[in-house]
Amino acid sequence: MQRYFTITQLTQEFDITTRTLRFYEAQGLVTPQRRGRQRLYTPGDRTRIKLILRGKRLGFSLAEIKEMIAMYGSAPGEAGQLRLLMQKIDARRAELLEKQRDIELTLLELDDVEAGAKKRMSELQVREDTGTP
């Protein structure tokens, strides 16, 4: 079981560059430990990186992703803070649900385009079979 990951290990695993990971660190999205000057990433850091990349795939900005990650690790807090947290959760959830609908619509449209393409393919096939020019 591996305690730490080097920066190059992670860049290879996730297909990103060292520049990217250092940039994320500069933005406060990950804070790897150091052995001397070298960065050492814990499994926890690795998980955060996964979260970041997932957020990016969904079109969130690094600032938004930072906020979401902060939500995950939010301390207990008092009533007001908890209410604020729950508001943020609701807002994010609404966004994600909208994205879900967007995806469904787009998938349906892709189905349509594909159906049309298949139909035209089969028509071409018929012409080949019958020798129609």
Added chain:
Amino acid sequence: MQRYFTITQLTQEFDITTRTLRFYEAQGLVTPQRRGRQRLYTPGDRTRIKLILRGKRLGFSLAEIKEMIAMYGSAPGEAGQLRLLMQKIDARRAELLEKQRDIELTLLELDDVEAGAKKRMSELQVREDTGTP
């Protein structure tokens, strides 16, 4: 029934700026007609704008969105082109399905965070009730 939309009508409907619409036009994503110098958007243009914004919400770049819109309106074409089109469709679909999984995971995590927050809220409530500091 309205034949044309002005640029400001559309900016108000979609909460974007005129600069944005002109930029999309410069990128070849929409091509409104002109009356003199003034832009006139057809319902079809309006639909394309909707598609663009949907694509943006899903994190696609304008270049990708342009490609997808081109797929929708692609001419019949010959067998090779149709096969290429279907490959593109498959690739997009795969991307969208990945985004769907990403969303599901994120929603589950939000549920977790919310559950934790609710629990802490109720604990605070108990302390209030019992007068515990």
Added chain:
DNA sequence: TTTCGTATTGACTTTAACGTAAAAAGGCTG
């Protein structure tokens, strides 16, 4: 016709998210 408000065009600026290049610092390998 002057004026007012809205549109257009072009140029320049900005922001996020990295890319690229240069210089110095370890660290291991023979």
Added chain:
DNA sequence: CAGCCTTTTTACGTTAAAGTCAATACGAAA
């Protein structure tokens, strides 16, 4: 210890997607 490789730091460059600003231009109203 010299040579080589990787890593780090610093600084500047780049790209996409607009924002901002200035100079008109147009159409309608007064």
